[in-house]
Amino acid sequence: MTSATAAPPSSPPASTGSALRDSLVELIRVTSTVLPADVVRAVNAARGAEAKGSNAAYALDVIDCNIGLAKTKSQPLCQDTGSVLFYVHTPVGYDQVAFTAETEAAVRIATTRGHLRQNSVDAVGGKNSGDNVGPGAPDIHFHQWHRDHLEVILMLKGGGCENVGAQYSLPHPQHGGRDLKGVENAILDAVLQAQGQGCGPGILGVCIGGDRSSGYAHSKVQFLRPLDDRNGDPVLDDLEQRIVTKANQSGIGPMGFGGATTLLGCKISKLNRVPASFFVTISYMCWAYRRQGVDLTPAGVIQKWIY
Amino acid sequence: MALVQLTTPVTVEQARSLRLGDTVEITGRLYTGRDAVHHRLHQGVKPPVDLNGSIIYHCGPVMVQQDGKWVCTAAGPTTSIREEPYQWEVIRDHGVRAVIGKGGMGPKTLAACKDYGAVYLHAIGGAAQVCAERITRVDGVDWTDLGSPEAIWHLWVERFPAIVTMDSHGGSLHADVFAASQAAMAKLKA
Numbered sequence: 001m002t003s004a005t006a007a008p009p010s011s012p013p014a015s016t017g018s019a020l021r022d023s024l025v026e027l028i029r030v031t032s033t034v035l036p037a038d039v040v041r042a043v044n045a046a047r048g049a050e051a052k053g054s055n056a057a058y059a060l061d062v063i064d065c066n067i068g069l070a071k072t073k074s075q076p077l078c079q080d081t082g083s084v085l086f087y088v089h090t091p092v093g094y095d096q097v098a099f100t101a102e103t104e105a106a107v108r109i110a111t112t113r114g115h116l117r118q119n120s121v122d123a124v125g126g127k128n129s130g131d132n133v134g135p136g137a138p139d140i141h142f143h144q145w146h147r148d149h150l151e152v153i154l155m156l157k158g159g160g161c162e163n164v165g166a167q168y169s170l171p172h173p174q175h176g177g178r179d180l181k182g183v184e185n186a187i188l189d190a191v192l193q194a195q196g197q198g199c200g201p202g203i204l205g206v207c208i209g210g211d212r213s214s215g216y217a218h219s220k221v222q223f224l225r226p227l228d229d230r231n232g233d234p235v236l237d238d239l240e241q242r243i244v245t246k247a248n249q250s251g252i253g254p255m256g257f258g259g260a261t262t263l264l265g266c267k268i269s270k271l272n273r274v275p276a277s278f279f280v281t282i283s284y285m286c287w288a289y290r291r292q293g294v295d296l297t298p299a300g301v302i303q304k305w306i307y
Numbered sequence: 308m309a310l311v312q313l314t315t316p317v318t319v320e321q322a323r324s325l326r327l328g329d330t331v332e333i334t335g336r337l338y339t340g341r342d343a344v345h346h347r348l349h350q351g352v353k354p355p356v357d358l359n360g361s362i363i364y365h366c367g368p369v370m371v372q373q374d375g376k377w378v379c380t381a382a383g384p385t386t387s388i389r390e391e392p393y394q395w396e397v398i399r400d401h402g403v404r405a406v407i408g409k410g411g412m413g414p415k416t417l418a419a420c421k422d423y424g425a426v427y428l429h430a431i432g433g434a435a436q437v438c439a440e441r442i443t444r445v446d447g448v449d450w451t452d453l454g455s456p457e458a459i460w461h462l463w464v465e466r467f468p469a470i471v472t473m474d475s476h477g478g479s480l481h482a483d484v485f486a487a488s489q490a491a492m493a494k495l496k497a
Contacts, residue, residue: 069436079381128454181497197410199432288433
């Protein structure tokens with residue numbers, strides 16, 4: 001719970017004069033540089049599973065070293081600081097317009113300080129905005145709740161793992177029909193197609209149902225769950241465990257080098273669908289699973305780190 | 308499988324001496340080049356640096372300016388397969404002897420490695436700090452109009468680690484693992 005605060009910045013940054021903005025910059029810095037404790041535990045467990053001297057063991061040793069260096073140096077775990085995704089809960093009536101402006105300002109500052117790469121590119125003209133702000137960036141998902149404080153969770157999701165996400169429409173000629181078997185085969189196919197491209201060992205977020213857009217959105221929300229939690233739905237829990245077991249029997253291994261650990265976890269949820277549609281949507285998260293969150297007072301002061 | 312110290316520029320003979328599974332440590336010059344660079348080279352634009360004997364690094368680093376100098380603060384590999392349509396041509400036309408990236412590449416690149424004498428080197432994806440530690444200098448940058456992550460950065464590295472996963476003799480770890488995992492998954496089907 002407190003591990004996220006352990007990495008000091010290399011030099012104390014100047015305050016921006018806004019408590020909320022300072023807190024958001026700090027959230028970005030920690031998310032980019034410190035891997036959450038639940039993910040570190042999973043990586044460590046995977047290290048013990050690979051054969052000594054194998055490429056897989058080498059990859060996990062380098063990953064372990066990288067996790068330590070990034071935290072100590074307060075520099076990005078991965079140079080692809082990814083899509084900047086905020087999941088925000090606010091008290092009812094909270095000014096979301098002002099929050100958005102503060103978030104954009106924080107993202108600009110974090111980019112200047114090197115916590116974020118210049119990562120936002122005009123999709124047609126190719127021009128990099130240089131400050132990570134532009135149409136769709138940063139991506140902020142607001143929800144209201146009947147509580148007094150704000151919860152702000154940030155996820156930085158790199159392009160390599162985003163590119164291997166997939167959406168299947170069932171029935172499917174190779175993977176099967178509109179049942180759990182079809183779902184399972186579709187998910188395993190996504191793992192097979194991803195190979196090492198998504199920087200495995202990876203974590204899957206899956207949505208069964210929904211439509212094409214809600215399926216992807218909901219699959220990503222699964223990454224907010226702690227990696228070591230269990231699904232409250234016994235059917236989905238069973239499927240999650242089975243996917244991880246089978247994926248790890250595939251032999252794809254860390255980085256696609258071959259080996260025992262292909263997935264560190266799988267999180268599955270469901271949304272109602274219309275009778276005509278049956279989507280299985282899979283988002284892939286790399287081992288550099290950067291998500292962190294804070295509880296904030298309405299004035300923007302950090303009360304608690306979440307992961 | 309050997310540990311090989313590789314210095315730039317790399318000769319055809321050196322590239323051909325590397326075998327699947329060898330670990331290399333590179334000392335010398337790396338040029339970053341990813342999607343936009345490969346696309347532009349494919350369009351026939353002359354490269355701003357001599358790529359003969361060079362190593363291209365599929366990487367979009369995080370660069371910050373400190374006291375007027377560029378410092379690289381994160382520089383792991385990006386996914387290489389996106390360069391599959393172009394890489395073979397860049398190897399053929401510019402004498403590139405090695406490509407560093409992650410995730411591996413396909414049959415066109417593998418054929419170019421064989422035909423012209425080049426290798427694909429796999430760095431550890433996401434390990435931006437381990438890689439950046441081996442970058443001791445940033446000596447220049449070209450094509451900054453492409454944006455910082457897509458520009459050609461001239462990096463000087465010392466003992467930069469990577470594994471040969473595609474060699475000049477037709478060997479590809481990626482093709483091997485895909486075939487084996489496809490067979491395994493077929494048996495695991497629900």
